[in-house]
Amino acid sequence: MSMPFIILIILALILVLMYNSLVAKKNQVENIFASVDTTLKKRYDLIPNLVASVKEYMQHEKSLLEEVTKLRAEAMKPDISDAHKIALDAKVTSALGSIMIAVEDYPELKANENIMHLQHTLHEVEEQISAARRAYNQAVTDYNNAIEMVPTNFMASLMNYRRKQVFEIVESERKNIDVKELFN
Amino acid sequence: MKSVSELTDFYYKNLFPTLEQLENKRKNLRYKIVIVALVYTLLCAAIAYTLVNFYEFIIFAYIAIGAIIYKFLIHDYTHEFKMSVIKPLIHAIDSSLLYSSTTHVSDYYFERSKLFEKPDKLGGNDYVKGQIDGINIQFSDIHAQKRHKNSKGRESWSTLFQGLFIVADFNKNFSGETVVLPDSAQSTFGDLIGHWLQSNNMARDELVKMDDPEFEKEFVVYSTDQVEARYILSNSLMKKLLAFQQKSSHKVHISFIQNHIYMAISYNKDLFEPSIFRSLLDYKVAMEYVKTLHLAISVVEELKLNQKLWSKR
Numbered sequence: 001m002s003m004p005f006i007i008l009i010i011l012a013l014i015l016v017l018m019y020n021s022l023v024a025k026k027n028q029v030e031n032i033f034a035s036v037d038t039t040l041k042k043r044y045d046l047i048p049n050l051v052a053s054v055k056e057y058m059q060h061e062k063s064l065l066e067e068v069t070k071l072r073a074e075a076m077k078p079d080i081s082d083a084h085k086i087a088l089d090a091k092v093t094s095a096l097g098s099i100m101i102a103v104e105d106y107p108e109l110k111a112n113e114n115i116m117h118l119q120h121t122l123h124e125v126e127e128q129i130s131a132a133r134r135a136y137n138q139a140v141t142d143y144n145n146a147i148e149m150v151p152t153n154f155m156a157s158l159m160n161y162r163r164k165q166v167f168e169i170v171e172s173e174r175k176n177i178d179v180k181e182l183f184n
Numbered sequence: 185m186k187s188v189s190e191l192t193d194f195y196y197k198n199l200f201p202t203l204e205q206l207e208n209k210r211k212n213l214r215y216k217i218v219i220v221a222l223v224y225t226l227l228c229a230a231i232a233y234t235l236v237n238f239y240e241f242i243i244f245a246y247i248a249i250g251a252i253i254y255k256f257l258i259h260d261y262t263h264e265f266k267m268s269v270i271k272p273l274i275h276a277i278d279s280s281l282l283y284s285s286t287t288h289v290s291d292y293y294f295e296r297s298k299l300f301e302k303p304d305k306l307g308g309n310d311y312v313k314g315q316i317d318g319i320n321i322q323f324s325d326i327h328a329q330k331r332h333k334n335s336k337g338r339e340s341w342s343t344l345f346q347g348l349f350i351v352a353d354f355n356k357n358f359s360g361e362t363v364v365l366p367d368s369a370q371s372t373f374g375d376l377i378g379h380w381l382q383s384n385n386m387a388r389d390e391l392v393k394m395d396d397p398e399f400e401k402e403f404v405v406y407s408t409d410q411v412e413a414r415y416i417l418s419n420s421l422m423k424k425l426l427a428f429q430q431k432s433s434h435k436v437h438i439s440f441i442q443n444h445i446y447m448a449i450s451y452n453k454d455l456f457e458p459s460i461f462r463s464l465l466d467y468k469v470a471m472e473y474v475k476t477l478h479l480a481i482s483v484v485e486e487l488k489l490n491q492k493l494w495s496k497r
Contacts, residue, residue: 032410032411035410035411039411127356127415127418128411128415130414130418131411131412131413131414131415131418132411132414132415134395134414135410135411135413135414137395138393138395138410139410142393
């Protein structure tokens with residue numbers, strides 16, 4: 001076999017490997033985003049129950065409940081973009097957090113079996129969402145690295161692959177918890 | 185649960201009369217072993233002197249028979265030590281814990297953990313089983329070995345694992361399999377090659393890159409499910425496992441399979457065995473028994489396995 005022919009085969013092999021690794025990374029992102037979607041859906045399913053259970057007590061926080069219901073309705077719409085889903089998730093997380101803090105001000109509500117059950121279920125779903133977000137962020141980081149690093153970036157631009165957005169922690173979760181505030 | 189210092193206090197205060205008695209027996213036993221060893225060695229040397237051509241065989245027989253004689257000599261003392269020192273120590277931690285000096289965690293659990301290859305020989309002793317804070321836990325000493333045959337058909341054995349093997353209920357529901365192993369590839373070959381080797385490990389499931397750099401440095405994670413691995417290994421659990429690894433100061437293998445956590449802590453020696461050539465009243469000796477027991481049982485507390493989520497209540 002002549003030398004140029006061998007070089008050509010090696011080059012073709014490298015191109016195929018690069019192409020496949022890019023496709024695998026893109027599919028991994030999509031696959032994990034599907035898991036994120038499933039866990040987010042689980043959380044959206046809990047919202048009507050939560051709102052129904054606390055509505056009567058929380059007259060002062062009515063706007064908060066309306067806000068979370070509105071966000072849910074928006075998130076349940078078909079065909080919204082991934083970036084929009086990510087943005088809505090951050091808003092829902094912060095709204096649900098505020099409701100949970102508000103629950104603490106109603107002793108009767110806090111001791112209610114139904115609310116306790118909801119709180120635990122929400123807590124578990126939050127943990128699952130957090131895991132799915134972390135997995136997604138890792139997949140996106142791998143994908144973004146591949147489309148920006150040499151030599152895969154050339155092939156990625158030919159394939160028209162664009163950077164993807166990661167989930168960011170809600171600003172309130174980034175702050176250290178103020179214990180004093182919790183007891184007030 | 186009692187702290188290490190409380191248990192050490194218990195060892196010295198409550199077990200002191202027993203320890204003194206055992207200490208006398210230990211001294212007599214040590215004397216007996218030295219005499220038997222001397223006579224046995226002289227006898228073997230005399231045989232070797234007469235049969236000049238069989239050195240290899242004689243040395244092999246000397247070691248093999250010597251080991252059997254040694255085991256026979258220490259048998260009663262070992263049993264008495266375990267029943268009067270190890271058992272009360274375990275009961276001091278929790279009176280409901282069951283202890284057996286001769287059995288070990290079953291082969292089923294060892295294989296189910298997927299931490300090591302299937303062994304050809306599995307032995308062990310000092311089995312403890314019970315509930316701590318409502319969590320089922322069992323652990324024992326385990327020695328798992330693999331058989332090898334060379335081209336000449338000669339058989340040899342290698343150790344897959346020797347040390348403490350712990351099985352406990354885990355506080356989250358999950359369906360996949362996640363395995364956490366000590367990271368030897370990245371520390372030996374560097375990040376780039378190490379990572380490449382890890383991601384191409386055919387014997388394991390998918391590599392999971394964790395978002396805690398310290399944890400990543402110490403461990404490598406394989407799982408059947410990327411999301412579930414992160415659901416199990418929350419940021420706080422990763423921190424706790426790191427702390428546990430530092431506390432044990434031995435290599436730790438961990439897996440999460442069928443709602444159980446499996447932990448294998450390598451010691452490369454038989455644990456909870458009485459010392460023959462060191463005093464039982466020696467502080468270091470006592471601390472070793474106490475620390476190992478405490479480490480195994482503290483898993484429940486350290487990892488907060490009793491904080492069950494709603495779905496497991």
